[in-house]
Structures are given as C-alpha cells and as structure tokens.
Amino acid sequence: MSAGGGGTGGRGGLVGIVLVSHSGPVAAAVAELARRLAGGGEVAPVAAAGGMPDGGFGTSAELICEAAHKVDGGAGVALLVDLGSAVLTVKALLAEGDELPSGARLVDAPFVEGAVAAVVTASTGADLDAVAAAAGEAYGYRKE
Incomplete structure (x- = not known):
C-alpha cells in the first residue's frame, strides 16, 4: 500500500472513505x-452506505450522500462500491x-x-490521489 502524497490531505483533514454496498450489514462489516x-x-473517517433506508437490499442515493457529507473533512471523499x-x-x-461534497471521487x-488499502493510506494523511491509487493497487493482491 502506497502512502504517497504526504501531509494532511490536500485541503486539510484526512480523506474520508464511503463504502457503498447493496447490503447494509456488508458495508458496515467492511467499514469495521x-x-x-x-x-x-x-x-x-469511514462511513457505510449500504442497502436502502428501510433496511432492504439496494442502493440509496440518500444514504450515499449522507455518508459522504459525514466523512468529508475537506481533503476529499473516496467512494468505493460493490x-x-x-x-x-x-x-x-x-x-x-x-x-456530493466537492472532491468526492x-x-x-x-x-x-x-x-x-484506502483507509490505511488515508489514515497516514495521504491525499485523495494516493488513497485512490492504493485502493486500486489492491486489484494486484495475489492470494496464491
């Protein structure tokens, strides 16, 4: 995982992470x-945006926006989806x-x-570009 960027995330604070899943419990478990x-x-800051407001399966724009604003500290928001x-x-x-907040990606x-990878990298103070790169690098993780 690449820390990159250094500092405290381009615009102050740490990059926020939103985990969007069709399932509330899945999003919450991955966040934890x-x-x-x-x-x-x-x-x-990490927020889960899983399922629908009534607890059912699906994707809710309302929950995603709420989560993004909750984690936005001014350094950008990385949205990862299932x-x-x-x-x-x-x-x-x-x-x-x-x-969505300015700087959401x-x-x-x-x-x-x-x-x-995103949460670990964001927690180092890396900027949004570095957080996105670290998360994307996870495609290369081998399990054999």
Missing part, C-alpha cells in the same frame, strides 16, 4: 474491518455535481481489499 486494520493512531447499480448510482450523483478498486 478496515477501521480495525488501520488502527494504531488516528483513523480516517456492484453494478452502486456504481451507476455514484456516477449519477457525481454527474449531478451538487449532491468514485474509486475503481475491489471492495474489501480496496477499502482496507
């Missing part, structure tokens, strides 16, 4: 895993331009490994 693996000091409609929902929100990364 990433927080625990990044422990040992200040941990970047599957198809989550990607489409985040892309639509980014295209609208006013729903969809990160192309595997959901679990990318989330851990």
